Amino acid sequence: xxxxxxxxxxxxxxxxxxxxxxxxxxxxxxxxxxxxxxxxxxxxxxxxxxxxxxxxxxxxxxxxxxxxxxxxxxxxxxxxxxxxxxxxxxxxxxxxxxxxxxxxxxxxxxxxxxxxxxxxxxxxxxxxxxxxxxxxxxxxxxxxxxxxxxxxxxxxxxxxxxxxxxxxxxxxxxxxxxxxxxxxxxxxxxxxxxxxxxxxxxxxxxxxxxxxxxxxxxxxxxxxxxxxxxxxxxxxxxxxxxxxxxxxxxxxxxxxxxx
Numbered sequence: 001x002x003x004x005x006x007x008x009x010x011x012x013x014x015x016x017x018x019x020x021x022x023x024x025x026x027x028x029x030x031x032x033x034x035x036x037x038x039x040x041x042x043x044x045x046x047x048x049x050x051x052x053x054x055x056x057x058x059x060x061x062x063x064x065x066x067x068x069x070x071x072x073x074x075x076x077x078x079x080x081x082x083x084x085x086x087x088x089x090x091x092x093x094x095x096x097x098x099x100x101x102x103x104x105x106x107x108x109x110x111x112x113x114x115x116x117x118x119x120x121x122x123x124x125x126x127x128x129x130x131x132x133x134x135x136x137x138x139x140x141x142x143x144x145x146x147x148x149x150x151x152x153x154x155x156x157x158x159x160x161x162x163x164x165x166x167x168x169x170x171x172x173x174x175x176x177x178x179x180x181x182x183x184x185x186x187x188x189x190x191x192x193x194x195x196x197x198x199x200x201x202x203x204x205x206x207x208x209x210x211x212x213x214x215x216x217x218x219x220x221x222x223x224x225x226x227x228x229x230x231x232x233x234x235x236x237x238x239x240x241x242x243x244x245x246x247x248x249x250x251x252x253x254x255x256x257x258x259x
Contacts, residue, residue: 001201002028002258003061003192003218005210006039006049008175008246009228015123017052024255025053031259036195038188040064040172040180040214042144043111045126047078063108064172064182064214065191066143083194084110086141087169087183093138095164096147100156100177106146107137114146121150145181152177172214180214188214189221207258209243209251211235226254 004010010025011017029035035053037060039046046062050071056078060069068083089107096105105117106125113128115137120129125146149157157173171181188210196206208215208222211231219225219239227236229245236242244250 001034001036001196001199001206002255003036003038003188003206003208003222004251005188005212005215005218006037006041006046008211008230009209009215009251010037010053011049012246017049018249018252020249020252021255022053024249024252024259025055027259028255029055033258034058034199034201036061036192038065038192038208038210038218040144042108042114042127043067043069043079043081044113048126051078059195061188061191061195063144064170064180065187065189066182067110068191068195081111083191084143085183085186086143088138089142089145090138092145092166092169092181093134095166097134099160099164100147100149100152102149102151104148104150105134105137106148107142108144108146109140110143120148124148143182147179147181149177154178172212172216174212174214187217189217192218193221207254209254211246 043062046060056073057071066085069079070082071079104120106114113130114125115132116129154173154175157177157179161171168184169181170184170186171179173179204223206222207224208218209226211228216238225239227239227242228250243253
């Protein structure tokens with residue numbers, strides 16, 4: 001079983017999928033390895049990448065572990081939702097309000113769109129968005145809440161998160177001032193463990209590849225955790241090994257070694 005992050009691992013930072021990585025994923029799948037996408041992206045943001053990789057069956061973990069899909073080409077949408085974990089976003093929203101001058105919030109509506117407090121920079125949220133009032137952001141349970149600042153930095157948000165007191169929540173800060181918040185105990189690793197058990201794959205036969213803070217638990221959980229070469233030092237520190245950066249198709253090097 002091979003668990004693959006998308007952005008910064010499978011997909012380059014400019015959004016393109018290299019021919020070498022696509023071929024390596026397909027070769028690993030054809031060799032009998034179970035390829036599982038594990039991403040912070042929503043369902044709508046994940047499905048096009050699965051299609052581009054030629055993955056039409058198997059599993060995909062979305063929203064940092066809050067949503068598990070069974071890919072199935074025989075059903076109209078091409079997938080079934082296997083598992084969903086939601087939380088009440090209102091306590092988090094109360095802490096985030098006025099926490100950062102130009103802070104933006106997106107609340108995921110499963111398989112549909114994002115409710116947002118104000119427009120995000122273009123291209124950052126795949127799928128439709130709807131600007132709503134702050135109060136309306138918290139009217140229903142969600143799988144993931146995203147807090148974003150166009151002017152802050154990742155270090156700013158690491159410090160901010162530590163001071164917000166997000167007890168009972170699982171959160172991860174990205175390369176920029178971007179923070180994903182999920183239910184407590186939910187991560188890519190928690191969802192992947194359920195898939196691993198379902199498939200009957202020994203943990204020592206699990207490879208996971210990722211590049212950022214939301215991949216830490218996944219890399220620690222896997223029998224072989226591989227960090228991308230451009231990953232932050234705290235991510236590399238928990239991995240069993242480090243491959244080349246995404247710009248050099250580091251994922252392809254890992255997958256080609258499995259075939």
